[in-house]
Amino acid sequence: MLILSMFSKLSLNLSLNMRLIMMMLFLSFALISILLFLYSRSEKKIMREIERETVELTKAIQIGVEEVTGKGTTDEARLSQYLNKLDPKGVKEISIISNADEIVASTNPAKIGPLTRKKKELIIKAELGEPVSAEGGKTYNVILPVIAGDTQYGYIHLKINREDFSEMLRTNALKRILATLLVFGIGIVVILILSKQYTRPIEKVVNAAMRVAAGDFNQNIPVQSKDEIGKLSESFNFMVQKLRETRTLEERLREAEHLSGLGQFSRNMAHEIRNPLNFINLSIDHIAEKYKPADVEKQEKFNNLLTGVKHEIQRLNNLVNDFLDYSRPLKLNRKRVRIDKLIEDVNDLVWAKAEAEKINIVKKYSVTPELDVDPDLFKSCILNIVSNAFHAMGKPRDGGILIIKTEISESEFILSITDNGEGVSPENLSRIFEPFFSTRQNGLGIGLPMTKRVMEEHGGRVEFNSIEGKGSVVKLILPMPANNATG
Numbered sequence: 001m002l003i004l005s006m007f008s009k010l011s012l013n014l015s016l017n018m019r020l021i022m023m024m025l026f027l028s029f030a031l032i033s034i035l036l037f038l039y040s041r042s043e044k045k046i047m048r049e050i051e052r053e054t055v056e057l058t059k060a061i062q063i064g065v066e067e068v069t070g071k072g073t074t075d076e077a078r079l080s081q082y083l084n085k086l087d088p089k090g091v092k093e094i095s096i097i098s099n100a101d102e103i104v105a106s107t108n109p110a111k112i113g114p115l116t117r118k119k120k121e122l123i124i125k126a127e128l129g130e131p132v133s134a135e136g137g138k139t140y141n142v143i144l145p146v147i148a149g150d151t152q153y154g155y156i157h158l159k160i161n162r163e164d165f166s167e168m169l170r171t172n173a174l175k176r177i178l179a180t181l182l183v184f185g186i187g188i189v190v191i192l193i194l195s196k197q198y199t200r201p202i203e204k205v206v207n208a209a210m211r212v213a214a215g216d217f218n219q220n221i222p223v224q225s226k227d228e229i230g231k232l233s234e235s236f237n238f239m240v241q242k243l244r245e246t247r248t249l250e251e252r253l254r255e256a257e258h259l260s261g262l263g264q265f266s267r268n269m270a271h272e273i274r275n276p277l278n279f280i281n282l283s284i285d286h287i288a289e290k291y292k293p294a295d296v297e298k299q300e301k302f303n304n305l306l307t308g309v310k311h312e313i314q315r316l317n318n319l320v321n322d323f324l325d326y327s328r329p330l331k332l333n334r335k336r337v338r339i340d341k342l343i344e345d346v347n348d349l350v351w352a353k354a355e356a357e358k359i360n361i362v363k364k365y366s367v368t369p370e371l372d373v374d375p376d377l378f379k380s381c382i383l384n385i386v387s388n389a390f391h392a393m394g395k396p397r398d399g400g401i402l403i404i405k406t407e408i409s410e411s412e413f414i415l416s417i418t419d420n421g422e423g424v425s426p427e428n429l430s431r432i433f434e435p436f437f438s439t440r441q442n443g444l445g446i447g448l449p450m451t452k453r454v455m456e457e458h459g460g461r462v463e464f465n466s467i468e469g470k471g472s473v474v475k476l477i478l479p480m481p482a483n484n485a486t487g
Contacts, residue, residue: 023190031183038179042172092139093159097123099152123155201229205236217244270320277320281313330457332374339415340368342375343404346382350390358399359390366407371478377454384447385417385474392421392472408480412460415476424466432464451476 095106101115101123115123126143142158201221208219219240221233288306293299347361354361386402393400403418424432428439433452438445452462459479466472 023187023194027183027187027190030186031180034179034183035176038172038175042175045172093157095157097155097157099154103157104154119157122157126155201233205232208236208240212240212243217247274317274320277313277317281310284310284313330377330453332377332457334372334374336370336372337375338368338370339406339413340365342373342379343382343406343415346379346386349383350386353390354402357390357393359393360399360401362401362403364403364405366405367413368406369408369413369480371413372481373458373478374454378458381451381454381476382415382417384451385476388447389417389419389421389472389474392423393419394421411480413478413480415478416473417476418471418473420471423468423471424464425468429464429466433462 093107093111095103095108095111097115097119098104101120103112103115103119106112122141122143126145140160142160144156144158146153146156201224204221208221212219217240220237223230223233223237284306288303293302343363343365351361353359389402390400393402401420403416405416405418407414407416424439432448435446435449448462448464455462455476455478460477463475463477464472
């Protein structure tokens with residue numbers, strides 16, 4: 001796990017291709033290193049074994065020569081005693097053969113006596129230059145003639161066991177096989193772990209893609225690497241973001257088409273309503289002149305009734321005009337005007353209503369710049385906001401407070417209108433700029449949308465903040481011109 005952790009940290013910023021190459025190089029290096037280590041150890045062990053065999057063989061030949069060339073009777077007990085001291089995996093048997101083709105001494109007493117045919121063939125091969133021959137299995141026969149000067153005293157026959165070398169070679173081969181299997185086993189485990197690390201984010205991408213295909217665009221895959229998997233995640237997130245933007249644009253397009261159709265319908269309806277309203281209004285004037293009662297008391301009631309009807313007709317006509325104003329394209333008639341002058345014009349229109357409803361209007365003009373705006377449209381925006389504030393404050397016992405404040409912040413002119421009315425609930429706060437949405441029972445719901453539209457046409461914006469039960473703050477924000485005059 002430590003090796004895998006180091007490998008993961010090292011390859012964090014590498015590509016998938018480079019990771020695979022590094023993994024294969026690492027496995028190859030590990031396998032070669034282990035095999036070289038085992039080969040070095042086995043070589044040293046074989047050299048030690050050869051040295052031991054050489055020493056034993058030298059001692060065996062030495063004692064055999066002493067027996068052949070020595071005077072007196074051959075001491076078989078000494079041969080056996082010496083052989084017992086030797087490693088049983090080395091020299092197995094020593095025999096002394098005389099020139100008369102007879103075994104005169106041997107560590108195996110059963111073989112003392114005349115030579116067998118097989119032994120004679122070995123002696124003949126030794127004289128022909130083949131002193132070493134395999135007997136079969138794991139034993140070698142070594143026939144060495146003993147010559148001193150010009151005299152041949154006989155032969156020394158050695159049986160040497162080669163089992164130790166075979167066993168050593170088998171052991172080393174088995175170790176190499178096990179080491180290879182171990183390295184490849186570790187490699188397989190590492191590959192399985194890495195494959196899970198690579199396939200897991202791919203599975204996340206596949207699952208997220210299936211959810212996107214099902215219509216859920218709220219998908220985002222965390223990017224945890226800079227390789228191909230990380231680039232795939234980034235590309236997927238970018239694609240989903242574009243799909244979300246496309247869906248938003250489609251929704252806005254559908255909404256625009258809906259509003260366009262509604263606007264066309266509203267214009268048609270407005271024209272259809274205004275014609276009968278004008279006819280009704282003229283008819284009431286005709287009735288007022290022709291059917292005016294003679295009785296003074298009845299005349300007063302008659303006039304009040306007709307006045308009420310005419311008032312309602314005027315109200316309907318104003319609603320129709322509002323519909324028409326909202327549905328038709330805006331054409332700005334910009335003029336350089338002082339903002340405080342426009343605010344005062346609005347105050348002149350609402351002071352009587354403010355006095356009647358005991359609303360105190362507080363003016364805080366920090367700046368009075370001259371801006372390029374459409375005076376009529378900008379005044380209508382201020383009037384819409386002030387009217388909404390009056391309605392929100394109603395008729396409280398202690399009177400309402402309306403604060404009109406001007407300031408400049410970061411090259412922007414800000415006109416703030418603050419009231420201490422009933423405010424707007426959080427669920428309605430996000431809908432206040434929707435056309436035809438109103439919190440007032442008889443409200444048409446186009447005042448704030450129209451204000452937002454006018455401000456955006458001027459290159460500005462509207463900000464609306466409200467706390468239910470405490471009041472609202474509406475800010476009309478316009479960019480300041482490069483050269484402006486402020487008072």
